[in-house]
Amino acid sequence: MTAAGSIPDPAELKAARVLVVDDNRINRHLLTALLERGGVGHLETAGDGNEALDLLDTFRPDLILLDLMMPHLDGFDMCRRLRAMPAWQDLPVLVQSSLNRAEDRARAFAAGATDYVAKPINAVELLSRVRIHLQNRALLADLRLFRQRTERELALARQMQERLMPSPERLAGTAAAGVRIDAHFAPSSELGGDCWDLHRDGRGRLIVHLVDFSGHGVGAALNTFRLHAITQRMDFTEYDPAAFLAAINRRLCPLLPAGQFATMLSGVVDTAENRFVYASAGSTRPLVWGPGGAAPEAGDGSGLPLGLVDGIDYQTRTLPLPPGGRLFLYSDAALEIPIAGGGVLDEDGLLGLVDACGRDDPDGAAFLDRLRLALADSGPIDDDLTALLVTRMAGA
Incomplete structure (x- = not known):
């Protein structure tokens, strides 16, 4: 595991799973190509929010790169549904959108977005934010495992003490x-x-x-x-x-x-x-x-x-x-x-x-x-x- 604030290890990026959700096929191809060049090893795409939600349990992403304006189920509603699922409440959702008003950003964050980048996409900025959120998720996973192990050990120690x-x-x-x-x-x-x-x-x-x-x-x-x-x-x-x-x-x-x-x-x-x-x-x-x-x-x-x-x-x-x-x-x-x-x-x-x-x-x-x-x-x-x-x- 790399230190906070540093570039993630290439092996960590290679193991990462990113789901790109955008109704525009060309945008999906551009984003996946960018992420591949950035070192992300596992990529999946969805054309709208419903398709993305259906992919969660099979693909099990580490991060979602989400467009807000989509037909059928837009990014706002998808975020709300995602955050209502206990298994995905802490999944990083990086929104990319041409909606740049402060009100739109506030609405996205209220729906459950983790971060926000404006279109047109700056490749360096996007990759930097993807790396940061993947790293934070890996750190949180390590902390969660450490806490679970500590709780198990403390429970065992309490049992020994009671004996x-x-x-x-x-x-x-x-x-x-x-x-x-x-x-x-x-x-x-x-x-x-x-x-x-x-x-x-x-x-x-x-x-x-x-x-x-x-x-x-x-x-x-x-x-x-x-x-x-x-x-x-x-x-x-x-x-x-x-x-x-x-x-x-x-x-x-x-x-x-x-x-x-x-x-x-x-x-x-x-x-x-x-x-x-x-x-x-x-x-x-x-x-x-x-x-x-x-x-x-x-x-x-x-x-x-x-x-x-x-x-x-x-x-x-x-x-x-x-x-x-x-x-x-x-x-x-x-x-x-x-x-x-x-x-x-x-x-x-x-x-x-x-x-x-x-x-x-x-x-x-x-x-x-x-x-x-x-x-x-x-x-x-x-x-x-x-x-x-x-x-x-x-x-x-």
Whole structure:
């Protein structure tokens, strides 16, 4: 591919397909001869707009050189019909006409013409414009292919990122620990840095952690893969939340580029002590509430994010979690939704939605679905949204 503004490569012109549409046979011959001498390799002609439209699917032109004044279907109407076809909306149409008034040019452009040259034709000008439009079309085709390939690769990366999350089979297996987990994960339009996972300690207790890396795109997504690889190599037999975060921080500090970090909450559901024992590295505040309509209690999410400073100690904290109680963990996308009137949803707004969506509904998945819709109704969600509802099973 040649650089913008330069003469196209002869091989590109040789591969180009130009459709000449003119009711005058002599003009068609003159134009095709000119284009052939200019290096265009594939030429076809049509005597009016109807004939030209019939040739589109078989000849598949890269450019149309169009006369405006023709019988049956003139150039104006042909342009309008062409632009109504999704497959040909961006096809270059170079009009050549003896109509030289500003009103005629404006009418041609309104109908869908790309460019306009006046008769009598100047051969050098015509060839230059043909080359420019063919080059632009080739560039646009390359960009379209690049975008399609990028979108496919991003979709694959999103699928891989989603596979880092616990599968439905793993979620079903949490019942053995006396816990049910309902989860919602919705990646943003681009790759992001949310992830969460489950583990068991040596006593069979359920460990849950939620992570949110700074930034978006490929870099943030790669960091989630890094963290997943780190946690898979760790020993959870003698799990301690604060020591776990300190160990993760030690491993992340040399891996993350300057300015990148992660917030994380990691904790264990202790059914024997009816509590959730956790540590936080700058995460959102966990919410717990007991059965029977008890008001939610917010935990402490403070702590230095991971990956910034090596050698940091973290604090172990506890929240009550009796049988029938619930623990709600969420990413900061739920708090940073812009709302009408300015500002963001923040914690008070989220608590209001949690109450309004029926936080005591026995069907945790239905509660999360209602909450997801309520968050979307509050404003645009521009980040990955993760929400986990951990329910202590009655009698467990």
